[in-house]
Amino acid sequence: xxxxxxxxxxxxxxxxxxxxxxxxxxxxxxxxxxxxxxxxxxxxxxxxxxxxxxxxxxxxxxxxxxxxxxxxxxxxxxxxxxxxxxxxxxxxxxxxxxxxxxxxxxxxxxxxxxxxxxxxxxxxxxx
Numbered sequence: 001x002x003x004x005x006x007x008x009x010x011x012x013x014x015x016x017x018x019x020x021x022x023x024x025x026x027x028x029x030x031x032x033x034x035x036x037x038x039x040x041x042x043x044x045x046x047x048x049x050x051x052x053x054x055x056x057x058x059x060x061x062x063x064x065x066x067x068x069x070x071x072x073x074x075x076x077x078x079x080x081x082x083x084x085x086x087x088x089x090x091x092x093x094x095x096x097x098x099x100x101x102x103x104x105x106x107x108x109x110x111x112x113x114x115x116x117x118x119x120x121x122x123x124x125x126x127x
Contacts (some may be wrong), residue, residue: 034084034094036101038076042084043101045074 048070050068052063071078089096 033087038080039094039097040086040101041074041076042081044103045071045076045081046085046098047102047124048074 049067052058052066052070053065058066068078071081084094084098088098
């Protein structure tokens with residue numbers, strides 16, 4: 001799963017998409033500050049943004065516009081995306097909520113996450 005990438009996606013986009021005033025967002029904002037819908041939008045957008053960031057077939061100059069388009073498609077404003085990303089960097093509870101809200105998708109062969117083995121019991125339950 002893109003759990004590590006979700007936490008990294010926000011600040012990476014914040015550098016290029018936000019106005020210089022973006023750091024004014026409260027760093028102490030926690031999981032309760034954002035609605036479940038916002039967290040779900042953030043998680044979906046973060047997955048797409050991370051895919052774009054890691055896609056070596058996309059020229060660096062083209063990545064920023066593609067990331068912004070991914071945000072627009074997810075329905076989350078860049079400012080809100082950046083706020084949630086910054087808050088998640090300092091809030092493990094928010095990171096967990098984002099990971100839980102991330103869309104389930106088949107393993108991406110281009111960027112397998114370390115330790116991303118499918119969660120299945122090692123042995124069948126005894127009867």
